[in-house]
Amino acid sequence: xxxxxxxxxxxxxxxxxxxxxxxxxxxxxxxxxxxxxxxxxxxxxxxxxxxxxxxxxxxxxxxxxxxxxxxxxxxxxxxxxxxxxxxxxxxxxxxxxxxxxxxxxxxxxxxxxxxxxxxxxxxxxxxxxxxxxxxxxxxxxxxxxxxxxxxxxxxxxxxxxxxxxxxxxxxxxxxxxxxxxxxxxxxxxxxxxxxxxxxxxxxxxxxxxxxxxxxxxxxxxxxxxxxxxxxxxxxxxxxxxxxxxxxxxxxxxxxxxxxxxxxxxxxxxxxxxxxxxxxxxxxxxxxxxxxxxxxxxxxxxxxxxxxxxxxxxxxxxxxx
Amino acid sequence: xxxxxxxxxxxxxxxxxxxxxxxxxxxxxxxxxxxxxxxxxxxxxxxxxxxxxxxxxxxxxxxxxxxxxxxxxxxxxxxxxxxxxxxxxxxxxxxxxxxxxxxxxxxxxxxxxxxxxxxxxxxxxxxxxxxxxxxxxxxxxxxxxxxxxxxxxxxxxxxxxxxxxxxxxxxxxxxxxxxxxxxxxxxxxxxxxxxxxxxxxxxxxxxxxxxxxxxxxxxxxxxxxxxxxxxxxxxxxxxxxxxxxxxxxxxxxxxxxxxxxxxxxxxxxxxxxxxxxxxxxxxxxxxxxxxxxxxxxxxxxxxxxxxxxxxxxxxxxxxxxxxxxxxxxxxxxxxxxxxxxxxxxxxxxxxxxxxxxxxxxxxxxxxxxxxxxxxxxxxxxxxxxxxxxxxxxxxxxxxxxxxxxxxxxxxxxxxxxxxxxxxxxxxxxxxxxx
Numbered sequence: 180x181x182x183x184x185x186x187x188x189x190x191x192x193x194x195x196x197x198x199x200x201x202x203x204x205x206x207x208x209x210x211x212x213x214x215x216x217x218x219x220x221x222x223x224x225x226x227x228x229x230x231x232x233x234x235x236x237x238x239x240x241x242x243x244x245x246x247x248x249x250x251x252x253x254x255x256x257x258x259x260x261x262x263x264x265x266x267x268x269x270x271x272x273x274x275x276x277x278x279x280x281x282x283x284x285x286x287x288x289x290x291x292x293x294x295x296x297x298x299x300x301x302x303x304x305x306x307x308x309x310x311x312x313x314x315x316x317x318x319x320x321x322x323x324x325x326x327x328x329x330x331x332x333x334x335x336x337x338x339x340x341x342x343x344x345x346x347x348x349x350x351x352x353x354x355x356x357x358x359x360x361x362x363x364x365x366x367x368x369x370x371x372x373x374x375x376x377x378x379x380x381x382x383x384x385x386x387x388x389x390x391x392x393x394x395x396x397x398x399x400x401x402x403x404x405x406x407x408x409x410x411x412x413x414x415x416x417x418x419x420x421x422x423x424x425x426x427x428x429x430x431x432x433x434x435x436x437x438x439x440x441x442x443x444x445x446x447x448x449x450x451x452x453x454x455x456x457x458x459x460x461x462x463x464x465x466x467x468x469x470x471x472x473x474x475x476x477x478x479x480x481x482x483x484x485x486x487x488x489x490x491x492x493x494x495x496x497x498x499x
Numbered sequence: 500x501x502x503x504x505x506x507x508x509x510x511x512x513x514x515x516x517x518x519x520x521x522x523x524x525x526x527x528x529x530x531x532x533x534x535x536x537x538x539x540x541x542x543x544x545x546x547x548x549x550x551x552x553x554x555x556x557x558x559x560x561x562x563x564x565x566x567x568x569x570x571x572x573x574x575x576x577x578x579x580x581x582x583x584x585x586x587x588x589x590x591x592x593x594x595x596x597x598x599x600x601x602x603x604x605x606x607x608x609x610x611x612x613x614x615x616x617x618x619x620x621x622x623x624x625x626x627x628x629x630x631x632x633x634x635x636x637x638x639x640x641x642x643x644x645x646x647x648x649x650x651x652x653x654x655x656x657x658x659x660x661x662x663x664x665x666x667x668x669x670x671x672x673x674x675x676x677x678x679x680x681x682x683x684x685x686x687x688x689x690x691x692x693x694x695x696x697x698x699x700x701x702x703x704x705x706x707x708x709x710x711x712x713x714x715x716x717x718x719x720x721x722x723x724x725x726x727x728x729x730x731x732x733x734x735x736x737x738x739x740x741x742x743x744x745x746x747x748x749x750x751x752x753x754x755x756x757x758x759x760x761x762x763x764x765x766x767x768x769x770x771x772x773x774x775x776x777x778x779x780x781x782x783x784x785x786x787x788x789x790x791x792x793x794x795x796x797x798x799x800x801x802x803x804x805x806x807x808x809x810x811x812x813x814x815x816x817x818x819x820x821x822x823x824x825x826x827x828x829x830x831x832x833x834x835x836x837x838x839x840x841x842x843x844x845x846x847x848x849x850x851x852x853x854x855x856x857x858x859x860x861x862x863x864x865x866x867x868x869x870x871x872x873x874x875x876x877x878x879x880x881x882x883x884x885x886x887x888x889x890x891x892x893x894x895x896x897x898x899x900x901x902x903x904x905x906x907x908x909x910x911x912x913x914x915x916x917x918x919x920x921x922x923x924x925x926x927x928x929x930x931x932x933x
């Protein structure tokens with residue numbers, strides 16, 4: 180069987196996502212064990228190739244791989260021959276020659292994960308490529324909403340902020356709509372993609388236009404860095420139009436869920452106390468991220484579809 | 500004995516037998532005899548020392564490309580003037596105009612003389628353009644008069660447009676006095692900034708920064724206005740959008756004598772090719788939409804666009820294996836343009852030849868040598884091709900030093916059989932003779 184990859188949400192059908200969600204349920208259970216580790220991928224080697232700084236995604240993938248007993252190999256730009264000008268192709272072929280079953284790639288160039296599939300026999304998992312896609316983020320967010328409400332069908336989700344430069348927005352819009360939710364992009368036109376044709380979404384140009392009619396507010400990180408030709412006049416102006424301020428939070432229905440992919444700029448796109456409120460799901464997202472990535476790794480690298488890991492293969496310590 | 504085994508040096512006359520002659524004055528079945536660099540006879544049942552079979556073929560004036568990147572000096576690992584000229588003659592071209600975005604740029608007489616000298620050793624007529632501004636930096640005009648004295652008729656900063664309208668106005672005023680043509684690569688860089696493909700639904704989905712059509716159209720519009728102001732001869736390079744075609748059409752309707760070219764890839768490929776993220780499809784201006792292809796084809800058909808250009812842009816394989824945003828733009832064209840035009844354009848062969856031979860020769864002012872005529876006394880620049888022969892495009896089979904064709908594996912119709920440059924049979928039976 181040829182290698183399979185996870186490059187975008189488009190690679191998955193709704194049924195595939197459902198299956199991954201059910202697998203994730205098992206791994207949530209594993210993660211709650213006293214020793215949260217199963218031998219499902221023993222003898223498998225996964226390489227992490229991160230061309231872009233990432234704390235949470237990388238730690239999440241590493242934790243997931245270790246809980247599945249996979250061997251891991253780390254290749255980061257700063258400490259490798261990449262900084263000496265080695266091409267992506269040569270790096271991938273070097274890793275391939277060492278013998279790996281798969282590569283988890285984070286790259287600043289959209290399409291880099293697709294590009295490397297031609298140079299490796301293993302599976303490629305996209306851990307974020309430029310503005311393009313971040314499929315495991317979308318899966319963990321889908322899982323988190325499903326955990327809260329059972330299903331996404333009919334759910335009204337507003338994705339608020341810099342959609343244009345966001346792989347999270349692209350992948351989440353694809354996953355949420357695929358699972359039956361109604362998605363609205365909320366942003367000034369300067370922060371929207373040049374065309375919305377690829378997504379089945381509606382658009383609003385102020386958070387106040389949607390705030391009373393949503394089930395979920397998905398807040399994106401607003402870039403703090405000063406940019407040439409900045410797409411917004413100032414962060415203050417952005418917060419006034421698009422921030423989930425304390426006042427707006429007061430207005431929300433009690434059951435509105437608030438999500439953020441992190442890292443957050445508290446006080447800019449989201450008021451300081453909101454993420455820690457009962458409506459906030461940020462820590463659930465992070466926690467579920469490990470289990471979802473376990474499901475993805477298991478699905479791609481396990482030789483069997485039988486989740487034998489669910490049996491207690493490691494004896495529980497006495498007194499547990 | 501196959502013609503290619505004949506010793507060329509002993510040949511004193513060449514006869515092209517049994518073909519359909521198509522030139523700017525019409526078409527008729529005839530043999531063509533070439534001697535001492537000229538066509539000496541056109542008629543029935545003629546003979547010569549070297550017989551080139553043209554049965555089933557069109558015998559046409561050699562093709563002229565107004566837009567080739569031959570990469571010398573500076574990027575000889577991708578192409579040289581010699582390798583580029585070999586690809587050119589295999590593609591039916593007898594003349595190409597080199598672009599000046601070499602390293603160093605062709606912006607002074609000494610570099611231009613080197614390029615012209617290398618051109619004289621090559622397989623076809625190599626003309627060169629020269630830069631409008633020093634180093635193509637858009638700030639200081641090149642010594643156009645000195646360059647024009649070397650025979651250079653076309654000036655361009657190709658690879659970039661002249662951004663500052665005041666500099667472009669100066670260039671036009673200066674050029675008008677020298678009777679040379681300015682060719683513009685139309686791209687407002689502050690709008691195309693950091694873009695890697697056409698801006699639209701495909702770029703939005705792919706998460707790739709886009710280049711809007713307006714980045715091209717605003718400069719087309721600006722330069723039409725400046726041409727009107729200055730009276731300069733202006734040529735618009737690689738028109739890629741429906742809006743650009745319409746601007747050119749409207750300018751012509753007012754009686755202006757602007758000229759324009761379109762590349763083969765801008766009427767055969769769309770931005771959906773980029774869904775593969777394969778940098779082989781990265782080019783500047785970028786591949787546009789199906790609607791733009793319709794407009795470009797209409798512009799070619801009604802003469803709004805004067806010429807088909809290749810924008811032949813060789814790049815080494817390693818640079819075209821980088822991620823899309825890091826790979827250089829450009830694709831090969833010289834060896835595939837005629838076949839693609841014959842296959843993809845619903846035009847009579849004579850119209851394709853107008854677009855690829857005599858009209859481009861007029862734009863660059865070389866129609867004395869590349870007259871578009873197959874008649875007694877004309878300099879023998881001739882291309883013989885079978886308009887029906889099908890073949891499959893393969894980058895590794897090309898004469899170019901690079902392989903970056905976006906048409907790998909595509910089957911096309913129309914194959915060059917023989918090419919004669921100034922009386923020398925440089926391609927015989929689809930084989931380059933040196």
